[in-house]
Amino acid sequence: MTDPNLVYAYAVLRRTPGAAAAATDLRGVAGDPIHLVEPTDPASPLAFAVGPVPAADYGEAPLKAHLDDLDWMESTVRSHHAVVAALVACGAAVLPLRLATVYPDEHHARQALDTRRAYFLSLLDRLTGHVELGVKIYAAPDITPPESGTDAGQETPTGLGVGRAYLAIRRRRQRRNEEGWRTVAQAAAHLTRTAGTLAVDRVAHTPERGSLAGPAPGTNVGNDAYLVPADRVDAFRTGVLAAAEGIPGLRVEVTGPWAPYSFALQPEPVMGPSSSLL
Template sequence: MSTSGPAVQQQTATYVFAVCGHIDQGALATLPGLGENSPVRLLPFGTLTAIVQHVEAAHFSEDAWRERLSDQRELERCARAHHDVVSAAATRGPTVPLPLATLYRSDERAGQVLQQDADRFHNALRRIEGRVEWGVKVYTPTTPPRPAPPAPATSGRDCPSSGDGRAYLNRKRGIQKRREQHHDEALRTAETVDTALGTVAAASRRLRTHAQELLEPGRTQVLNAAYLVDEDRTDDVARTVQELRRSTGAEIEMSGPWVPYSFVGEV
């Protein structure tokens, strides 16, 4: 949670969802925000505008927020409400989302702190104007396909021999080699997809792949990436992904368009 200054006992605080240029208050009129019985509204600072809401300060204290983090349903509710406000603003123009639970003691303090980052906000708004984010995830089988079983021995001997030992070692080496080849092929697939989509995107960002225990059994995520794409190139992205599915044989998931969360920088 982002705060400003030492914790103090007070009734309300200013929650900041996002920063944008000019926006009509009407775009936010029907949004409940975090449901704190206070309207989502605009807070001008310099030549920019913050989208804010008064919230009960006690609901966002360190202890209260820690409790929310431990409640998955409540955390998802807050995240969805935050995203809904950001998305509504983004339909009216470039919008820089702020992290969940960005909080200040007052409107005045929020404006002062945000103004200190005005140059960074302007840079981010220029970078994302007219562009959206597409997410792409690539999966490959966790293990390589099994080779055909070896032909049965025809020597007629029932007792193990040194040849049997060598055959066993060769099989073990073969399994290891296939695993290494499978791993290398998966990495090449990820690079192929990332390079191809990079030719369509204005910018790209590789994200951390999901841990194996979070995935369905039998598949491994080899690429988790975000691409900043001009709004009029959506068809190019879809066409490129479809071609990559055919050429690589990999499972490729495409999602979006999203507000460019991955390309606004740390603000």
């Protein structure tokens, strides 16, 4: 790539020789080497893991256009995550940043490290030694949310034997579905409480629909992220799956562990000229 003129920041981390060495072996979203940008204050323990990117793809207007390009988004997400995961794997204390956090140049990135030092340190202190685990709860394919505003029991029979029989069948099916949905909803609430006792924090994400839900059968009714101590991952997974055993119409997936993206992306102070997709 020639004349890269923007700086893509992947993560904030505590500076260590191991982190600096790990960064030099990595390639970023545009295929260029990753390196660390250090603050102006040599006493600060922080650094950005950054790489160069072309303005033609990562300027403010192109970034907005890329939101509709699923292939581009998937490639960028994978590359971004690979950099963060490699930094975590080297043992660094890492605060993952939003996808496509871009600064005009290293000077502006360094300014952000200086002016937001206390903010970054507080988040790093909170997240160090923790990972993110996901819990996805699914209702079986034959159990669907009750249709609001409809009640087959209120429909007027046609007066024909076949019509009355049809309505009776519909009512029975609706009642079974409502009972199944109620069971799933109660079980999901219980699972959420159980997971909460095994974690430090929780972020509730919107349940996935359509292509986002993937090939898994059923309706996604719960899609939460949990902040879990790294040495409690197995206990969390075992506890959540045990709580879901034997519940009809319910399926649970525990995903991860990952870098704690959901807990790093908290509301931020205004930080000057940068942009991000998310």
